[in-house]
Amino acid sequence: MKSAAKAVIRTPVDVGRGTGEVRLSVEQVSYAYAPNPSQSPVFTLEATSFQAKPGEIVAILGPNASGKSTLLKLISGALEPLSGRILLNGFVTHALEPRTRAQRIAMVLQESPLLFPARAWEFVLQGRHPYGRSLRFENHEDVAIARNALAQVGAEHLSDRWMDQISGGEKQRIILARALAQQPLLLLLDEPTLHLDIGAQVDLLDGLRRLAAQNRYTVVVVTHELNLAAEYADQVALLQKGKCLRVGPPASVYQRDLLEQVFQTPLTVEMGASGRPRVNAIRPREAESET
Amino acid sequence: MRVRPLTISRLLGQCAVLLLILFLIVLIALKLGAVPVSLYGLGHDLFRVLIGRSNEISSDYSLIVFSLRLPRIFLAIFVGASLSVAGCGFQALLRNPLADPYVLGVSYGAAVGAMLAMICEPYLPLPANIAALLTPVGGFFGAVVTIVAVYFLGRRQGQIESTTLLLGGVITGSFFSAIIMFLMTVLPSGNTRGIAFWFMGDLSTPVQPSVGWVLRVGFLAAGLVIYATASDLNLLLTGEKEAMHLGVDVPRVQLVVYLAASLLAGLAVSVSGAIGYVGLLVPHAMRWIFGSDHRVLLPTAAIGGAIALVVADTLARTVVAPTELPVGAVTAIAGAPLFLYLLRRRLT
Numbered sequence: 001m002k003s004a005a006k007a008v009i010r011t012p013v014d015v016g017r018g019t020g021e022v023r024l025s026v027e028q029v030s031y032a033y034a035p036n037p038s039q040s041p042v043f044t045l046e047a048t049s050f051q052a053k054p055g056e057i058v059a060i061l062g063p064n065a066s067g068k069s070t071l072l073k074l075i076s077g078a079l080e081p082l083s084g085r086i087l088l089n090g091f092v093t094h095a096l097e098p099r100t101r102a103q104r105i106a107m108v109l110q111e112s113p114l115l116f117p118a119r120a121w122e123f124v125l126q127g128r129h130p131y132g133r134s135l136r137f138e139n140h141e142d143v144a145i146a147r148n149a150l151a152q153v154g155a156e157h158l159s160d161r162w163m164d165q166i167s168g169g170e171k172q173r174i175i176l177a178r179a180l181a182q183q184p185l186l187l188l189l190d191e192p193t194l195h196l197d198i199g200a201q202v203d204l205l206d207g208l209r210r211l212a213a214q215n216r217y218t219v220v221v222v223t224h225e226l227n228l229a230a231e232y233a234d235q236v237a238l239l240q241k242g243k244c245l246r247v248g249p250p251a252s253v254y255q256r257d258l259l260e261q262v263f264q265t266p267l268t269v270e271m272g273a274s275g276r277p278r279v280n281a282i283r284p285r286e287a288e289s290e291t
Numbered sequence: 292m293r294v295r296p297l298t299i300s301r302l303l304g305q306c307a308v309l310l311l312i313l314f315l316i317v318l319i320a321l322k323l324g325a326v327p328v329s330l331y332g333l334g335h336d337l338f339r340v341l342i343g344r345s346n347e348i349s350s351d352y353s354l355i356v357f358s359l360r361l362p363r364i365f366l367a368i369f370v371g372a373s374l375s376v377a378g379c380g381f382q383a384l385l386r387n388p389l390a391d392p393y394v395l396g397v398s399y400g401a402a403v404g405a406m407l408a409m410i411c412e413p414y415l416p417l418p419a420n421i422a423a424l425l426t427p428v429g430g431f432f433g434a435v436v437t438i439v440a441v442y443f444l445g446r447r448q449g450q451i452e453s454t455t456l457l458l459g460g461v462i463t464g465s466f467f468s469a470i471i472m473f474l475m476t477v478l479p480s481g482n483t484r485g486i487a488f489w490f491m492g493d494l495s496t497p498v499q500p501s502v503g504w505v506l507r508v509g510f511l512a513a514g515l516v517i518y519a520t521a522s523d524l525n526l527l528l529t530g531e532k533e534a535m536h537l538g539v540d541v542p543r544v545q546l547v548v549y550l551a552a553s554l555l556a557g558l559a560v561s562v563s564g565a566i567g568y569v570g571l572l573v574p575h576a577m578r579w580i581f582g583s584d585h586r587v588l589l590p591t592a593a594i595g596g597a598i599a600l601v602v603a604d605t606l607a608r609t610v611v612a613p614t615e616l617p618v619g620a621v622t623a624i625a626g627a628p629l630f631l632y633l634l635r636r637r638l639t
Contacts, residue, residue, distance in 0.1 A: 078535060102538030109536070115386050115528050116583035121294040126526055130538035135519050135586065138296035146294050160293045182537070 023218045024052040024186055028084035029074055031067075045070050047084060048244035050237055054185075054216040057208065059229035062239035063263055068222040069190060071239065075220055076188050077101050088186055102130035106179035108172075108189040114163055120174045121159045124149055127181025149180040153207060169200030176204070180211070187212075189221040193228065201225065205232045226279045230254060238262060250277055302587055309594040313368070316598055320364050320605040321356055325612055328356055366494050366562065367604045367618075368597040369506055371569055372514075373559040375596025378570025379589055380517050380552035381438075383524040384545055385445070387453050391570035392556035394457065396464030397437045398567070401553075401560035402489045403467045404433020406474055408561075420501040427505050430561030434553035437463055442549075492566030492619030494604050502562065509558045513551040514593065520544050521585040528583065566600070566619045568626025573599050575630070 029048050032041035045067040052058050060068045073079045075086055077093035086093045088104055096104070106127070127149065128142040138146075150156050153173040158166055163174065172192060179187060189208075193201040209232050212219045223229055229236055230250040237247045240262045246253045254277035256269045266282045321337070322328055333356070340357055378391035392398045408429025412422040441463050445456025471489050487493060498506065517524075523544045526534040535541050559566075573596045574588065581587045600618070603625065607616040 076536065078532075098535065098540045099538040102536060105536070107532075107536040109530075109532055115388065116578060118583065122584070123529075125294070125296055126529070126537060129522060129526060132522075135521050137299055137586070143294050143296060150294075 021053050022051045023054050023089055024058075024075070024220070025087040026050050026071075026075065026084075027087065029071075029081045029086055030083045031070055031074055031079060032082050033070070043067070043070070043242060045074075045242045046244070048237070048239075049084075050235065050244075050247040052218045052220070052235065054218055055212050056234045057212055057219040057221065057232055059233035059236045060220065060222045060239065061224075061226065061229055061236055065241070066239040066262075067242040068239055070242075071237075071244075072107075072188055072190055072220065072222050075186075076105055076107050099130045102182060104184055105186045105188065106182040106184035108175055108179050108187070108192055110190055110194055117162050117164055119159075120155070120161050120163060120166070120177075121146060121150070123163055123174055124177045124181050127178040130182060145183065146177075146181050149177040150174075152180055152211060153177045168195045169197070169203065172196060172200070172204060173207075176207070180215075185218065187217045187219045189219070191222055191224065193223060193225055201228060208232065226254075226259075230277050230279065231274075251275060254279060297584055297586055302590070305581060305587060306590050306594060309591055309598070313594055313598050313601070316601050316605075317364055317368075320601050321360050323605055323609050324356075324360060326355055362497060363494055363604065364601055366498060367600040369510060370494065370559045370563045370566065371573075371596035371598070371600025372593040373510055373555040373596075374566065374570040375573040375592045375599075376514055376517060376589060377552040377555040377559070379574045379585065379592050380524075380548045380555075381570075382574060383527055383585065384548055384552075385442075385451055385456060386528065386530070387451070387456060388575070389453075389457055389571065390460075391568075391574075392434070392552075392560075393464075393565060393567035393570060395438065395441050395460035396462075396467060397434045397441070397460075397553065397556050398560050398565035399464045399467035399471065400437025400440075401430040401434040401557040402565055403470050403474075404436070404557065405430040405561040406471065406489070407433075410474070410478060420499060423499045423502050424505055427502060427509070427558050427561040429557075430559075431554050431557035433467075434557035434560070435550065437467065438549055438553050487617050488564040490565060490619070491617030492564040492622070493617050494563050494600075494607075495615065496562070498562050506558050506562065509554055513554045513558075514589075516551045517548055517555075518586075518589050520548055521589055524548070524585040525583075564617075564619065566622055568622045568630065569596055569599055569603075572626050572630055 027049055029045070031045040033043040034041040043065075048071060050058065060071055062068050070079070074081055075093065077086070077096060080094045093101065093105065124146045125138055125142060128138055128145065129136070131142070147156075150159055153176050155170065155173045155177055158170055158174060161170075163171065166174070176192075187208075192204055196204065205228055208219055208221070211217060221229075221233070233250060235248060236250050236253050238245045238253050238258070245262065246258065251271070254269050256267060259267050259269065259279060266284060268280045268282060270278045270280075272278050318330070318333065318337075321333055322330060336357060340361070374392060377397075381390040381392065381395060381397075382388055392401075405426045406429075408425040412425050415422055415425070441456065441460045442451075444459030444463070445451050445453075447455060468490065472486075475486055488496070523534065523539045526537050526539050527541070527544065531541050556570075574592045577588055577591045577595050581591050600622070603621040604618045607618040607621045610616060610621075
């Protein structure tokens, strides 16, 4: 992403409130999902805790069905935890009124198809919805913020394009710009790199790193990309079958035995020059000859 | 970098153009018919009607025009606008561009409700003008029951499935049309209106003044309620989850819009029968012209629906005069090919 370092126009939400340096606090949160209340739960998330500061990126890792997306939904306030609580600047996220919540938490979901065509700028302006009544007409400030959001993700040139006529990577930028237009404190992303090629993946995460530092967002991202998470995250939370096994900086969580056990495949873990670990998968036969 | 949000003046300008077209169409509709009228005389008398001096209207012909044609045109305006706005509402909530009161079976459900109310009316100890109000109320309840049924038929594992929903609507509609046939067959014919009324729609039956008030108040209330959620509906089009994360109180908006759209469909059906394609095609056409922003789409679709139905009813009155076609036949003949055209356009 090209740099476009303009200052974001921030509204004074939560300024001077909250619990000091810690912005997001996940405290012993658990959840159980049952298709109907009489049945025993088919999926449970056991007590999970971590904390994140402004400007920090937290990556949630784990195999399929480990509870990553559930944890993200709990953080977003869309789900109510069975026990424990999630605080954003001292406020319980799921108890916030929908509009207030959307002013503080922005969620970038996996791509969803558009029913009717929309232009990129219309899409980004949707991010201003939490800041008005149900029926609202955008004002100059909204337009300025939308332009700025487009600039921050380096997508000014896409502004007038139709959403169904741009590439996956470009679309992901526009969706991110809409989240930025919400001017959130907490930015949540559900597998944002899923349909992107490696260049677009690096581009996106590089941009996130820069935005988190510039705008002091706390970023929580669910991903399958172990190496990208190691490169860009300040903390990683490793989940397996609804259990949070470990939380900490990538270097402390990325241990060969642990990762092999979680992902059920032989791996190597090397420490890179930057002090960040690298993970490589090995074919089972090679693994046997190695041992 | 172009960012051009909707402004109120642009919205009003677009509505004004459509209102002007509606006005011209109404003039033409007043002029056309079995009784010939001059445009000058029409304009003269129309002005008198507008300033509330209809008793001064000179010729008997004009009197016929204003006491027969004008109320019927107003009815067409009301029904067309209602069906069209209800169609917009259902399309946004169900995220399905093919959803409309007719396709979803809501019109037939409303027809059954209205018929049942009509059957009960004579047995209730109420004055005639109060008892007549039961018909639109019955239509509303019929519409609500149907949309709830179709919604749950179309929902699988928490997601609305487009094809299941539409099939559910078609089957529910055929179930209710069978009930209409059954009621028609077993009841004495004087109790309910004719088959053509319920299945094809008809605007020639005059509406009682008390019902007329219910229609006006109901339309205004439901229309304003839906319009108040216009920005929310824009976000719902991108998905329920997205809307929720952008601050929309999704369950509340859904409940309010389902009820209001059902009210519009129920009211329209109770006075005109099941007129198809208006709720489907007018929103499509308006989206094509003005875009899919509900802040523009809802008012333009309301006016566009009124224009479409006034035109259709005028054709129904005049094409094979002195015999009349059911208006629903006209909307279907014009609507189905136009719909196919729009569908092809969308796909290419």
